Amino acid sequence: MNIGDAAKASGVSAKMIRYYEQIGLIPPAGRTHAGYRDYTEKDVHVLRFVRRARDLGFSVAEIDGLLQLWRNRRRRSADVKRIALDHIEDLQRRIADMQEMAATLQQLATCCSGDDRPDCPILADLEQPSAAAAKEPKRRRGAVDDRGVGKRKAQRG
Amino acid sequence: MNIGDAAKASGVSAKMIRYYEQIGLIPPAGRTHAGYRDYTEKDVHVLRFVRRARDLGFSVAEIDGLLQLWRNRRRRSADVKRIALDHIEDLQRRIADMQEMAATLQQLATCCSGDDRPDCPILADLEQPSAAAAKEPKRRRGAVDDRGVGKRKAQRG
């Protein structure tokens, strides 16, 4: 089975299959005499696992963990659950952040006449965050200066 | 005012200030005889604008548009509102996607005993998405193959 077929069968693009192999997320595929990657149904099965996990928003690093647990018949389901719950938390944090942004903007937009006149509460707020709209900014994007503050969880985005 | 002071005063890191200047988001700062960037209160004002917009999740491209409108005294507030509303929509789409992921995972996690035994509905679903949990996968990450399907809106994040 060629990489193109494996791509269609798994829903993972050929490009990404090669990439996942390169970074070691999946083991190197077999090769034909001509050097073409050769996939079995089993390989496709793995790829579908990866695809599904990506669809659920897991990072490649998390999927790596999940794959190892998947392959390990003596795994503890608690370990799997841990990864899932952490990911849910992560999602919820990001959802909350975005909801706050959306709410703030919605409020500002509601106050904006949106016509030919220049007066605009949106720009006014960007200029001088109003106490009402500002709240704690939540600074998604790290420190204020060059001198780093230590590692943060890798932010996918 | 040195770049470090401007960073502290605006909440934008020195690194990012240089970057924003480099990509043309903000005009080049003045320079001292030694080549140090020199900032005025006005410059810091602009930086704070940028910072606030980033906090609200606007992309650099969007901020560029907002800055131009900000500077243009004859702008139409409708143009500002348009950018804001588009961004809100974008946020809401992403929020919905993430909520769906979180809900699916939550459901799976609830079914997972999370103990020392290996049986795990989470892994089972990743292996073979159940009809209940799968729904329309929403494929946030593009096509199935190399041969592209055209441009999508740049995805930050």
Place this chain on the structure above:
DNA sequence: ATGGGCCTTGCCATCGTTGGAAGGTCAAGG
């Protein structure tokens, strides 16, 4: 044998941000 479609590798771009190296400047203290 020729053409089209697939495969290979490799490099570049994205987006926003951080990190680091190598070197110049400035102010304070010996």
Place this chain on the structure above:
DNA sequence: CCTTGACCTTCCAACGATGGCAAGGCCCAT
């Protein structure tokens, strides 16, 4: 005057996940 340390400069690389392109090889059908 010299050193030290904190700051500044530029340039380069990395992150994560993906798409795109190009040059060349392979395979199959006409």
